[in-house]
Amino acid sequence: MSTSAQSGGLAGLAAISELIESGAGLPAVARAAARALGAGLLLLDERGTALVVASASSADERELLEGGRGVERVPLKVAERGVGELRLRYRAEPAQPEVVRAIAALIALEVDRARLPDRAAEQAARKLVAQLAAGHVEDGEVAKALDALGTDLSAGATVMLLRARPPAAETGDWRDRLRSALARCVRAVVRGAVVAPLEPERARDRISEQLAVIVPAAAAPKAAERVRKALLAEVESSFPGYPHTLGISRPASEARALARALREAQLAANVGEAHGERQLTFDQTGSYRLLLPALSEDAEELERFYRETIAPIAAYDEQYETELVRTLETFLELDASFARTAERLYTHRHTIRYRLERVRELTGLDVSSSEGRERLSLGLKAMRVLGIVPPGGPAQEPGAGAGRVPRGDIRTRD
Structure with missing residues (x-):
């Protein structure tokens, strides 16, 4: 073994030991081992359940999970009792067997110490x-x-x-x-x-x-x-x-x-x-908090309100891969401004008007009236409180070219 290889192996062992002594946890120890060995690493428990994957790519991870050619398997034992398996896929030359053995022993002890409750x-x-x-x-x-x-x-x-x-x-x-x-x-x-x-x-x-x-x-x-x-x-x-x-x-x-x-x-x-x-x-969460009592005391009433307001729009989005819910929510967030909504969604104002007219047809609620906006806004909040994720997809209406963009920070709103 060369002096540099010895030095690298000792440094890797020292880094792993320090993590174990500090109580950093098994995932951090496994990632340090992957760095020390210059390899993609998969750690399995004694039942074959993957505990930690430290890999450079999804392809590397897939190879480790499949355990095919080019993957080294190292049994993990504590006092001759199997506690898991280490799989290694080297990015260059394999590490020295003595270094692998020492690192595997440390990881085996950590697996045994940190094993999940019964x-x-x-x-x-x-x-x-x-x-x-x-x-x-x-x-x-x-x-x-x-x-x-x-x-x-x-x-x-x-x-x-x-x-x-x-x-x-x-x-x-x-x-x-x-x-x-x-x-x-x-x-x-x-x-x-x-x-x-x-x-x-x-x-x-x-x-x-x-x-x-x-x-x-x-x-x-x-x-x-x-x-x-x-x-x-x-x-x-x-x-x-x-x-x-x-x-x-x-x-x-x-x-x-x-x-x-x-x-x-x-x-x-x-x-x-x-x-x-x-x-x-x-x-x-701002004003969303006001609806939490309704969720705990009468969730059916909250769901009924959602069905009466937003559910028809969400169903239309799911069937036709449109973005009526996203458009409506953005429009209401931006103080009912057609121009700012079009700018946020990267589409034309006529397209925004077309979508909101479709919202009116589906729900009977008009965004041009304060009552309509209020009911639709509460319906959207009910949807979020209930944990319903609306369907999403590229808008298909004529002239639509909307792309998804990050929203503003909810923490700045009520």
Whole structure:
């Protein structure tokens, strides 16, 4: 082995050791190992579930997942007990076997130390989150479940909802990888945090994965802020290109307030996703907050209002691949200005007028009247509060050439 190779291997081992000692978490350790070995890296647990992928491209990731030619497999063991597998795909020359063995041993120990809680704990977390989402839980039941999960609510907690989806259709186990990576990331930062997937309410939402996180304030100084940063950093580094939004609730001072906090996190995620925000707190949702009580007390009434106002437009968009909902929302955001709406959507004012006339025909509501604008505006807010994602596509009306553009910051609006 050359002196430079030895030096590089030792530097890589030192970097990995420092990350383990600092409690950076398994994903950070795996990425450091990939850099040290000069390879694309896939880390699997003992059940064959992908935990971390560190690759230079989607093609590299695909090769690692398939485990074909050119991929080196390294068993991970602790005291002769298998804890997983490391797959390597070198970008140039293979690393020295001694370096690979040493790094694999460190990663095996980290996998064993940071392995996810047993299935009973996973199921308990899922059940708790599902009950909070349903909103019909007894205070004692919530406290008992939190106690079983080792979650200290004495100083209150913050609830977060991370929603992410792949940039293109994926048939692999991206959901399992996302759940595992983010759960490990959160638990490495804050002990006693509850992490569980939240089942989608509508078929359209199933393209995304939703992860609810309960962060106890007593677990660590500035626990919620640390988890917020860690979640966003993990998604962006381990799942580049995945659109994602993090919704954050107000603090919940007691167990009975967690259901309310989960609804707040959902609302913040819904509004943030609709407006292209990477993260949004409940306090930053502006006037959307006024509709949250309606969602919890009488969701059917809120859905009925949506059906009477926006649903016909959304159905038309889905059938004809138009952008009536986008046009209407932009028009109302820009104080009913045809000129500014046309400029924002890169199309002609006549096209905007044509689309809004079609809105009137479909709903019976005229944007030229204050009552019509008010009802349509509330209908759009109801759609966001309910978490309904309208269909989108290139506008097909005559003269339309609209492209999608980023919206203004929701945090500046009421």
